[in-house]
Amino acid sequence: MENTVLHKANTRGHANHGWLNAYHSFSFASWYNPERVQFGMLRVLNDDTIAAGMGFGTHPHDNMEIITIPLEGDLAHKDSMGNESTIKTGDVQVMSAGTGIQHSEFNPNADLQTKLFQIWLFPKYKNVTPRYQQITLDVTKQKNNFAQILSPNAEDEGVWIYQDAWFYLADFDKDFSKTYEIKKADNGLYVFVISGIISVNGQELETRDGFGIWNFKNLEFTATTDAKFLLMEIPMNQ
Incomplete structure (x- = not known):
């Protein structure tokens, strides 16, 4: 659950x-x-x-x-x-x-x-x-996409850190939807809305709202308005 x-x-x-x-x-x-x-x-x-x-x-x-x-x-x-x-x-x-x-x-x-x-x-x-x-960053990659900006791997896109975390920036057009799949099974996801309104699995989030979710496999993101947001997938336990 x-x-x-x-x-x-x-x-x-x-x-x-x-x-x-x-x-x-x-x-x-x-x-x-x-x-x-x-x-x-x-x-x-x-x-x-x-x-x-x-x-x-x-x-x-x-x-x-x-x-x-x-x-x-x-x-x-x-x-x-x-x-x-x-x-x-x-x-x-x-x-x-x-x-x-x-x-x-x-x-x-x-x-x-x-x-x-x-x-x-x-x-x-x-x-x-x-x-x-x-x-x-190449900000064009964020358009209607989860553009990776951080990971645990030096050879991957974005910067890397000493943690099993993945960060993404997204810039969705109104009504656009995309599914996010968890990268590592025990990780959680913290979503932070930069601008606009989005829905995450039916939970509405407005500008500067934060939403943490864990024990999931995938999430449905839908932009209620044009919206920019940050996704941070991170370990819930060390």
């Missing part, structure tokens, strides 16, 4: 720091909800808007897979591994923090805000050598 959890957009944690307007799907920083600590190995899903010229100063991470997906604008990145780059809309970036890294992230534009998702997954292995990867 399939299990589900619904996280409506207006139930997320919210912190507006002026320079940073952040919404948290799972407990983060000063927002704590015992019912919303994680979904399987998915620990953080932050929906951040960073004001022009502002950002996060240098700070540490370890033993976490950190994925950044810009939605609007750019993000300048600098880390203790010597990487210095700008992540642009249409890119995806991953850091395996492993034994420990330090990094900073800021909006390099003086007159534009940056919007992004930052996602943290617990890794399959602890204390790996830290690594960094960034690619530019």
Whole structure:
């Protein structure tokens, strides 16, 4: 029997720091909800808007897979591994923090805000050598399709991480339907709607709603309106 959890957009944690307007799907920083600590190995899903010229100063991470997906604008990145780059809309970036890294992230534009998702997954292995990867996606592959942007395999499409997870971005036209089949039997799926309205096995989801489901083999996705959304298939147990 399939299990589900619904996280409506207006139930997320919210912190507006002026320079940073952040919404948290799972407990983060000063927002704590015992019912919303994680979904399987998915620990953080932050929906951040960073004001022009502002950002996060240098700070540490370890033993976490950190994925950044810009939605609007750019993000300048600098880390203790010597990487210095700008992540642009249409890119995806991953850091395996492993034994420990330090990094900073800021909006390099003086007159534009940056919007992004930052996602943290617990890794399959602890204390790996830290690594960094960034690619530019072919967004045309997302049209009426589940376009893979992340997997456990370096040779597959998208970035790779130290976890049995697969991420997809989709951009469906109104009324388009497609079936998703689970990649790994014991995994669950967390769906996050970027824009529009979709239905997942009859469950309606609106913009910025999150929906977790596990103990299933396949799911029917239908776009009620034109819609963009993120699929994250992740282990429910380590």
